[in-house]
Amino acid sequence: MSATVITDLATELTVPEDGTLSRVLYRDDRLRVVGFAFAAGQELTEHTSALPVVIQVVQGRLDLVLGEEKIEATPRSWIRLPARLPHSVYATEPSVMLLTMLPAPEPSGSEAPSAA
Numbered sequence: 001m002s003a004t005v006i007t008d009l010a011t012e013l014t015v016p017e018d019g020t021l022s023r024v025l026y027r028d029d030r031l032r033v034v035g036f037a038f039a040a041g042q043e044l045t046e047h048t049s050a051l052p053v054v055i056q057v058v059q060g061r062l063d064l065v066l067g068e069e070k071i072e073a074t075p076r077s078w079i080r081l082p083a084r085l086p087h088s089v090y091a092t093e094p095s096v097m098l099l100t101m102l103p104a105p106e107p108s109g110s111e112a113p114s115a116a
Contacts, residue, residue: 009058013037015094020044025098032101038062038091046088052102055079060095064088073097 004026006012013021013035020042026033036044038060046065055064055073062073065088066081072092073079081087083104089097 009035009096009098013058013096015039015060015096018042030103034099034101036089036097036099038089038095038097040091040093040095042091044089046086048084048086049081049101050083051104052083053081054098054100054102055081055089056098056100058096058098060097061092062095062097063090063092 006025012025013023015021015037016039018039020039021035021037023035024032025035055077056079057073057075057077059075064071064073064079065086066079067085067087071077071079
């Protein structure tokens with residue numbers, strides 16, 4: 001098995017002049033990583049995911065609505081969303097984000113312990 005390496009996300013995810021670019025960067029039978037590049041003012045309207053996801057901001061600023069909570073996400077942000085949580089994304093400036101779709105939790109509901 002070989003490593004998957006992206007040396008510069010900016011070249012993979014060029015922010016468009018107007019609109020939103022999305023590209024699958026990695027996919028296997030358990031994990032999927034999608035890169036998004038947003039022009040300022042672009043958005044993903046409220047939706048849900050059947051799987052838990054992690055959002056990481058690479059550049060820019062995003063206003064997120066996560067259920068009833070509103071937050072500003074920046075390049076230092078890391079957000080995990082449970083499956084089926086309504087959420088939306090709005091780019092307040094040109095932005096790049098990674099969305100990692102995680103495997104569905106085991107039916108027993110057991111999860112790894114959280115980091116301290």
